Amino acid sequence: MTAKIAARRYLPTAAFALTLSLTAMTPAAAQQGSVPLPASLKSAGHIAVGIETTYPPMAYKDPKTNERVGFNVELVNAIAKELGIPVKWEEMSFEQLMTSLTTGRIDMIGTAISDLPSRRDKLTFVDYLATGAQPFALATKAGVLKSNADLCGKTVGAPRTTSYMPVTAAWSEKNCAGAGKPAITVNGTAGATATRLELKQGRLDAAVLGPEYVAYLMADEPNTYAFVGEPLNKTLFGLAFDKKNTELRDAVAKATSTVMKNGSYQQALKKFGLERQSLPEPTVDAGQ
Incomplete structure (x- = not known):
């Protein structure tokens, strides 16, 4: 898809x-x-x-x-x-x-x-x-979502007013669908705060934001989030x-x-x- x-x-x-x-x-x-x-x-x-x-x-x-x-x-x-x-x-x-x-x-x-x-x-x-566009997930999923390839077939959220949505969709088209794997379902969110909330509520498997902001979230809520792979673009x-x-x-x-x-x-x-x-x-x- x-x-x-x-x-x-x-x-x-x-x-x-x-x-x-x-x-x-x-x-x-x-x-x-x-x-x-x-x-x-x-x-x-x-x-x-x-x-x-x-x-x-x-x-x-x-x-x-x-x-x-x-x-x-x-x-x-x-x-x-x-x-x-x-x-x-x-x-x-x-x-x-x-x-x-x-x-x-x-x-x-x-x-x-x-x-x-x-x-x-x-x-x-x-x-x-x-x-770049950095995927991350709840730390409880760190054992399942380790690399970018693990995002294929998952629901991933990103603020709809940012470039992270098209970057994620393009990455999925090339690396998931293009490799015969299920595509990422990209959900648009109302912003970074909404993205974090939907991730914690379990509505998203992972999310994509700037790596610098993800680092801030990880410092603000220790042991809550984990990086998933590398940025989808640089x-x-x-x-x-x-x-x-x-x-x-x-x-x-x-x-x-x-x-x-x-x-x-x-x-x-x-x-x-x-x-x-x-x-x-x-x-x-x-x-x-």
Whole structure:
């Protein structure tokens, strides 16, 4: 049976008021960067970074303190340290990020945004983390659902407003039906929270979300979930820049490389459970 789905690209829709904050950095510290700054940043005295804070563990608000936290927050702060310049954070909705970048309101997008060829007509990326459509199940089914092939013939849920539905259906068409096995029945859900609920209620055998979010769920509810195989596709998260601003992109790429070599990157990966998504070095515009 071939799964029938309606696909739409995921774009978070919640609007958030713009808030600004400066990462504390003394003038002395601002001169200790290991990477030369572009003239525009030297003149501004800071790097303006747009971020959307509703996607744990990449960037979100700590429910206890309401402070901005997450892997991307720590990564950008570490990069800024290598550049020797403070971060001026600008919180906004996902939809505002690209427009704010191309109009010069911000210098860089620091939120979790996929480096896609379709976005590179206006943007250029420094890739720092692998991602994709990650299957997972309840830990009680870990003995039955171990590999991607074990999903054939099962009911798998994914948010209907994301790319995870068509990716799962396409994978099933090629690797299940194409191999003479029962196809995956792909059920659309109302979102990540609904996906988790239906999985726990037994309406789904497995689910598909971003591996970074699955890692967050596993930390939030220990011993409840387990990964099933590898991501069904592989893409890259990148720090985004206006396509014309290659000088800043290249400076950030150098700083990211340093952060990956000095241990700050690995420390942040471990803190947020993202070790399996690490890259050995940053790349530029390598997403597919």
